[in-house]
Amino acid sequence: MSWGPIRGHDRVVEGLRKAASGGRFPHALLFVGPEGIGKRTFARRLAQALLCERRPEAELDPCGECPSCRQAASGDHPDLYEVARPEEKHELPIAVIRALGHDLSLKPMRGSRKVAIVDDADAMNEEAANAFLKTLEEPPEGAVLILVGTSAELQLDTIVSRCRVVRFEPLPEEDLAAILVDLGRADSADEAARLARLGEGSVSRAVGLADPALIDFRRRLVDELAAPGPLDAPDLARRLEEFIKEAGKESLPQRTRAGAIFQELARFYRAVLWQAAGLEPPAPDPIDRRAAEAVASRLEPEDVFLLAERCLEAEYHLRRRVYLPLLLDAFTRDLGRLGSGRR
Numbered sequence: 001m002s003w004g005p006i007r008g009h010d011r012v013v014e015g016l017r018k019a020a021s022g023g024r025f026p027h028a029l030l031f032v033g034p035e036g037i038g039k040r041t042f043a044r045r046l047a048q049a050l051l052c053e054r055r056p057e058a059e060l061d062p063c064g065e066c067p068s069c070r071q072a073a074s075g076d077h078p079d080l081y082e083v084a085r086p087e088e089k090h091e092l093p094i095a096v097i098r099a100l101g102h103d104l105s106l107k108p109m110r111g112s113r114k115v116a117i118v119d120d121a122d123a124m125n126e127e128a129a130n131a132f133l134k135t136l137e138e139p140p141e142g143a144v145l146i147l148v149g150t151s152a153e154l155q156l157d158t159i160v161s162r163c164r165v166v167r168f169e170p171l172p173e174e175d176l177a178a179i180l181v182d183l184g185r186a187d188s189a190d191e192a193a194r195l196a197r198l199g200e201g202s203v204s205r206a207v208g209l210a211d212p213a214l215i216d217f218r219r220r221l222v223d224e225l226a227a228p229g230p231l232d233a234p235d236l237a238r239r240l241e242e243f244i245k246e247a248g249k250e251s252l253p254q255r256t257r258a259g260a261i262f263q264e265l266a267r268f269y270r271a272v273l274w275q276a277a278g279l280e281p282p283a284p285d286p287i288d289r290r291a292a293e294a295v296a297s298r299l300e301p302e303d304v305f306l307l308a309e310r311c312l313e314a315e316y317h318l319r320r321r322v323y324l325p326l327l328l329d330a331f332t333r334d335l336g337r338l339g340s341g342r343r
């Protein structure tokens with residue numbers, strides 16, 4: 001059963017409903033889990049449920065028709081606030097959090113409560129996090145604050161201890177395929193199933209992988225890394241940066257593309273490990289097979305493991321907003337070193 005447009009998170013819905021029907025709905029929630037699995041969409045649906053004027057909070061099921069539900073759906077409910085990291089910024093600035101704290105301290109306009117969604121919560125710097133903590137420590141009557149991030153470890157302990165941490169799991173393949181069809185991102189059920197298999201539970205990942213430019217670049221990159229002989233690391237760093245910047249002027253599409261490359265490479269090296277062990281990789285890409293065999297015949301499994309780890313580390317640094325040219329420089333040098341069997 002799906003919760004309106006929400007698929008794949010029934011367990012979370014049930015947990016929150018239990019809290020709501022028991023009259024213990026938390027005033028602050030921290031959503032964590034991988035990117036692209038629908039946490040923000042879920043937060044919006046939850047806000048609608050909390051603001052609905054027809055259905056009681058205990059049911060946590062917005063009617064979708066009352067004026068409040070309509071305003072929440074169209075994004076202009078006067079008591080629903082949504083803030084996020086500005087496109088051009090690396091961090092969520094303190095000014096945004098302070099303004100939110102001020103808005104929340106005012107009386108609700110429509111009903112009895114206000115709801116705030118803080119997207120990109122990972123991107124709060126320490127100043128912003130401390131400002132947010134002040135709001136958490138003296139929560140406005142009836143307000144519900146929803147932080148949307150990826151990991152509790154990226155938040156201050158003092159924030160985590162005041163929130164109910166809600167964990168979201170990667171989407172099951174079937175749900176992911178259905179979402180891709182809903183979004184019009186797949187032309188056929190077969191295409192949706194293929195992308196869902198490679199998407200490993202993430203909508204943005206699956207959508208990103210459907211990008212022909214990325215598919216092409218990834219294939220050439222994998223072939224290059226599989227080839228024997230030394231890697232020209234500075235040249236590769238330059239080409240990676242150029243390709244990442246072609247994703248768009250803003251930082252979000254660039255980071256999405258960079259993240260997809262790191263994850264794809266990690267997946268490739270994991271597939272090498274599976275293949276070396278004589279197993280079928282979880283999401284086999286038939287075209288990778290030859291490249292994977294070449295790498296497996298040249299490197300020790302330990303080196304391949306380190307390469308996979310290094311790709312995930314790069315992705316982690318990307319999320320921590322390390323300066324991209326620096327990140328790529330260190331990353332390609334390590335690929336060259338580990339790829340030639342030097343640790």
Ligand SMILES: [Zn+2]
Nearest residue numbers: 052063066069
């Ligand atoms: Zn309603």
